[in-house]
Amino acid sequence: MSATGAGTRRPGGRTARTRAAVLDALRSELAETDYEQITVERIAQRAGVAKTTVYRRWASVDRLVAELLSELAEALIPLPDTGTLDGDLLALAHGILAFHNDPTLRHVLEILVSAAVHDRELRDDLTAFFTTRTAHVAELAVRAIERGEIPADTDPVEVIRIMAAPVYYRMFITGEPIDAGVAARGAAIAAEAARAGLLTRGPDLEGVKSAGSL
Known part of the structure; x- marks a missing residue:
């Protein structure tokens, strides 16, 4: 897990759409699944992206959770x-x-x-x-x-x-x-x-x- 600082610059275009889909998929998984059962593969499948895309950007579920928490903290x-x-x-x-x-x-x-x-x-x-x-x-x-x-x-x-x-x-x-x-x-x-x-x-x-x- 790696914290994302406030004001971090967000990607645009296709990368932004992929990021949004992955974070939305993660949030759905968190709401429906025990944390221990959540995997990068499940998230990628739900987001409709290749698992290699997720691994390349985040490497682990913990890092995904860190980015989701940071984004929601900035919004809320x-x-x-x-x-x-x-x-x-x-x-x-x-x-x-x-x-x-x-x-x-x-x-x-x-x-x-x-x-x-x-x-x-x-x-x-x-x-x-x-x-x-x-x-x-x-x-x-x-x-x-x-x-x-x-x-x-x-x-x-x-x-x-x-x-x-x-x-x-x-x-x-x-x-x-x-x-x-x-x-x-x-x-x-x-x-x-x-x-x-x-x-x-x-x-x-x-x-x-x-x-x-x-």
């Missing part, structure tokens, strides 16, 4: 620009909610996260996928710094981590439902923590205590 979780940190975080949280409430995507993520416990390479690739996406959307916190909404030494990536934490906690730890209220709460907590100076780069424990968090 765009970088918002509402003009305020609160508005951007809320819009982003709703995008993350939509992404993870997609039955197929949620199923795939649960399978991959579970498999990654015993597969170091897969774990590293999942980390790369989430790191790439987080760094991309953290631009909204950079803009908030430039507008003077939050301290200049705020860690933009940490703002996104705090905002998304309630969603991932429920998805992978407790199994509780994830709704708009959960998303909004995470966005509000992240915004308030950033404004209070709790998400600066490398704060020491005394600094956090003095801000009233402990």
Whole structure:
């Protein structure tokens, strides 16, 4: 599996049609078939292309899944620009909610996260996928710094981590439902923590205590 970065240039023409057919076939397979039974051959047959075409571009099912996740993440979780940190975080949280409430995507993520416990390479690739996406959307916190909404030494990536934490906690730890209220709460907590100076780069424990968090 290999993560595809945000903003990756997409092919055009016949190559684009082939790519779309293969990714559509993969999504159908994921919805109907156990992950362990999905093969490049099955995907190629369903897409109506030669298996050599699929192998030449992606090499494995894991790499196909990585590209599908990246494409859907870009579509469902765009970088918002509402003009305020609160508005951007809320819009982003709703995008993350939509992404993870997609039955197929949620199923795939649960399978991959579970498999990654015993597969170091897969774990590293999942980390790369989430790191790439987080760094991309953290631009909204950079803009908030430039507008003077939050301290200049705020860690933009940490703002996104705090905002998304309630969603991932429920998805992978407790199994509780994830709704708009959960998303909004995470966005509000992240915004308030950033404004209070709790998400600066490398704060020491005394600094956090003095801000009233402990």
